[in-house]
Amino acid sequence: MDLLYRKLADELAGLIASGGFQAGDRMPGVRQQAQQHQLSIATVISAYRQLEDWGLLEVRNRSGFYVKPRPLAQIQAPRVHVTTMRPAPVSGQDMVLQLVKAANDPNIVQLGAAVPASEFLPTRAIEQALTKVARQQRVRSANYEFSPGAPELRRQISRRLAEARCAIHPDELIITNGCQEALTLALRAVTQPGDVVAIESPTFYGLLQVIESLGLEALEIPATPQTGMSLEALELALSRWPVKACVVTPNFSNPLGCSMPDANKQRLVSMLKARGVVLIEDDIYSDLGFSQTRPSLLKALDENVILCSSISKSLSPGLRVGWIAGGIHQPRIEYLKYVLNLATATVPQLAVAELLESGQYERHLRRVRSDYAQAVSRMTKALIETFPEGTKISQPQGGFVIWLELPGNIDSFDLAKQALAAGISIAPGPIFSASKKYSSFVRLSCACEWGSRVERALATLAGLIQGYSPR
Template identity: 55%
Template sequence: MDPLYRKVAAEIAQHIERSVYVPGDRLPGVRRLARTRGVSTATAVSAYQTLADEGYIEARSRSGFYVRARKAIQTIEPTLSAKAAAPKLVTGQAMAMALIKAANDPAIVQLGAAVPDPAFLPTQAIARALATVMRTKRSQVSSYMMPPGALELRRQISRRMSESGAIVSVDDMVITTGCQEALSLALRAVTRPGDVVAVESPAFYGLLHVLESLGLEALEVPAHPIEGISLDALGFALERWAVKACVLVPNYSNPLGYCMSDDQKHALIRLLEKHRIPLIEDDVYGDLGFSSQRPSTCKGLAPHADILYCGSFSKSLSPGLRIGWIAAGRHHAHVEFLKYVTSIASSTAPQLAAAELLATGRYERYLREVRSKYQSAVARMSDAVMRTFPEGTRISQPRGGFVIWVELPKGTDSMALARRALRDGVSIAPGPLFSASGKFANFIRLSCAKVWDARLERALFAVAKLI
C-alpha cells in the first residue's frame, strides 16, 4: 500500500497530465494543500518533493511550487566564432515598423513586440500615484521638468542603483523619455556619423534603429545564449577595427535572455578599458530576473570606468509612463545638453508618479510578485512552442525578462513567416531584425508576457502550421 503522500502526489500528477495545471502554473501552497486534502503539512511537503523528483514541478525560492514544462526543451546551441563580421550600416527596418504599428491593433495577437500585457502591470497603483501627484503637486505638474529631471525621481533611482552596487549621485543622472532616448543620447555623446559601434549579436532591433538614425556602423559580435557576448570575438574585433563605443545588455539580454557573470563583466570592462572604448550599458531588464537576487551592473562593478548606464521602467513598471534615465559619468554635461536640445524635457506627471511608487515601496512589492509571473509565462510559452512547433525547433532558456529566442528548422524563412502570420492576425519578430547583416533567417523572437487564453493558443498553433 502506497504511503499517503504518494497518493496525493499521484493525484496532482494526474491533474498536470490532463492540463488542469499547465507549465508555469503556481500550485497551491503547502498549508493550503494540506488543508484541502485533509493531510498533515509534512505529507503535503513530501508529496511536492516527490513531484519535483519526478520532474513534474519545481520549487522557486520564496515563491512556491510551479509546474515544469512537460516536453524537454531543446536549447539553442552556441554558434560562436572567433571573429566578428565586418561593420555594416543598418538598413531595412521596415518590418520592425510594421510590428510596432501592429502593437496598437487589438485585432492582432501580439507576440512580436516586447511589450507586457497590462495584466502584468500595476495599473491600479500607477493610477493612484498619478492621482496623488495631480492633487498634491499641481504647480509642478503644470511646468516643464527641465533636465536633468525631477529631483524626487533621481533620488529614488539613485537609492535603487546603490542596492546593486552602483553609487550614482542625483546630480550625475538625467531623466529621459524611455531607454530608447537614453541609448540615443549616449551614442550621440561618444560617436559621430560613420563611426563603428560594437553590439552583441543577436541585438535588440530598437538599438539597431538608433544606430541607423545616427548613421553609425554596427559591428556584430556573436553572443553565447547562456554566457553572453564572446569576449574572444570582441577582443579580435577591437584589434582590427576602430570601434568608438560598445553597447550591451549584460543582464537578461533581449532576445537571448542571458545574464553575464560578475567575472565576465569584469573581463569585459578590462578589455574595453584597454582599448579606451566607452561601454553603454543597457539595464532595462535588470529588475526582472527570475531569481530574487538582483544581478550586479557593470557600472556598480567598475564605478570609475567609462560607462554610460541606461535604465528604464518601461518593461518593469509601465511602457506608457515613458520613464528612463542615463548616468553618463564623465559625459554627463554633454548628455544633459543633448537631452535639452532634443526634447527640452520629459513629461512631468509620470516622473513624479514614478517617484511616488518608489518612495512608498509599492514598486518593490510589485517586483516580488511579477518576477514569478514572468517566469511562469516564459515556462508556459516554451512548453507550448515545443509541443506545437516542428521537430528540430530549439529555444533559449532566459534567466529573466519575458522573451524567448526560437530557432526554427533549417530552411525556414522567418521574414516570409512573419509577413504571412501578420496577414493571419499574429505578430512575431523575425530573426533578421536582430542583425545589421540580416543573419538569423530561421529564428524568431516571441514575447511571453501575454494573458494565456484560447485565442493565444490558436495563434501559436497557426504559426506552427505556417512553419
C-alpha cells in the same frame, strides 16, 4: 521527522515534474501544507528546503517558496550565428514600423513587439499615482521638470541601485523618455558619424535604429543564449577595428534572454577599460529575472560605464520614463538631453517616484516576475507541442521573449508577412541584425493575454512553417 519530510518532498517533486505546479507558481503556504498533510510546520519547511536543494524551488524574500524555472532537456537552443566580423552600416529595418503599428491593432494577435499586455501591468496603481500627483501638485505638473529631472524620482532610482550594490548619487542620474532615448544620448555623447560600435548579435532592433540614425557602423559580436556576448570574439574584433563604444545588455538580453556570468562581466569591463572603449550598459530587463536575486551591474564595476534603463518593461511602457548615469560623460549627456527635447514629462516622473516610494513597484515586481516565468514556461510548452520537430527554442531566465530557430529553409521576413496577413504579428530574425542575419529565426513575446486566440495563432503559425513556401 526525517521520513515524513522526505516523503512530502518526493510527493511535491512528483507534482512539479508532472506539471501540477508550473515554473513560477507559488507553493502553498507552510501552515496550509502542514494542516493539509497533518504534519508539523518544521517538517514542511524541511521538505521545502529539500526541494530547494534539488533545484526545484526558490525562496523569494517575504513572499514564500516558488517553483524554479528549469531547463527542459528536450529543447535545443538556437545556434550561434558566426560570420566574418566587419563594421557595416545598419540595414533591413523597414519592417520594424509595421511591427510597431501592429502592436496597436486589436485585431492582430500580438506576438511580435516586446510590449507587455495590460494584465502584466499594475494599471490600477498607476492610475492612482497619476491622479494623486495631478491633484496634489497641480502647478508643478503643468510646468517643465528640466534636466536632470525630478529630484524625488532620482533619489528613488538611486536607492534601488544601491540595493543592487551599485552606488550612484541622485545627482549623477538624468531622467529620459525611456531607455531608447538614454541609448541615443549615450551614443551621441561618445561617438561621431562613421565611428564603429560593437554590439551583441542578435540585438534589440531599437539599438540598431539608433546606430543607423547617428550614421555609425555596427560591429556584430556573436552572442550565445546561455552567456551572452562572446568575449573571445570581442577581443579579436578590438584587435582589428577601431571600436569607439560597446553596447551590451548583460542581464536577460533581448532577444536571447541570456544573462552574462559575473566573471564575464568583470572581464568585459577590464578589457574595454584597458583599450579606452566606452561601455554602455542597457539594463532595462534586470528587474524581471525569474529568481528573486537581482543580477549584478557592469556599472558597479566601473563608475564610468554609461548605464541606461527604464520602467517601460517592468512597470509601464506608456509612461516613457527612463534614466541614464553617464559618469564622466554626464555634462555632455545633460546638454544633449536639453537640446533634444528640453525635459521628460513631469507628471509621469512624479507618478513613478510615488510608486517607487510607496513600495507598490516592489510589490508589483514580486508578482510579475512569477507571471513572466509562467508566461515563458506556458509559451515554451505550447511551442514544443505545436511547432514542427527541429524547432530550437531559447530558455531565458528573465524577461518575457523567446528566440526561435525554425527548421528548414525558411525566410522569416516572408513568414512574418504571411503571418500578418493571417492576423498574427511576429518579429522576424533579420531585424535583430545590422546585416540581415538570422533569416530562419523569429522572436516571440510571451507577455500576451493567453487564451484560445493565442493558441489558435500558434497553431496557424505552425501550419505556415510546416507548409512553408515563399510568396
